[in-house]
Amino acid sequence: MESKEVILSLREKNGLSQEELAQRVFVTRQAVSRWETGETVPNTETLKLLSRLFDVSINTLLGSPRKLFCQCCGMPLEDGQLSREPDGTLNEDYCQWCYTDGKFTYPTMDALVDFMVKHFSSDAFPPEQARSYYASQLKELKHWKEA
Secondary structure (H helix, E strand, O other), X not given: OOHHHHHHHHHHHOOOOHHHHHHHOOOOHHXXXXXXXXXXXXXXXXXXXXXXXXXXXXXXXXXXXXXXXXXXXXXXXXXXXXXXXXXXXXXXXXXXXXXXXXXXXXXOHHHHHHHHHHHHOOOOOOHHHHHHHHHHHHOOOHXXXXX
16 A cells, blocks of 8 residues: 555544644645645654654654564564554564563573574474574664673
């Protein structure tokens, strides 16, 4: 779905007219019309306001041009799984289980690997193999590269 379709769909789903949406994000009705026809795209600050208003990620507003993955555990992310900052804004880097209100759940990569091995190993994927696999994959993610 393109950005113009996403904005139109979200506006209609929330029962807002173009004028009402414009007032809520401090633009003109004509600006909203141009977004919905694909003539223009909202600027960065307006995308942040739309993200808050509709409770969706900026990635979603832009038509999901990239697939999001939690940069702590590697899980594919959808809007309902995104973490939030202390001020309530969505954080597109992490899932809600790894990062909430400005704090990480797992203090070390070993703690996360232990959790994953406990919950995702099996006879076909024994703990030793799972541990090795998760450790090798996690170290490639942003959070663990920065740690």
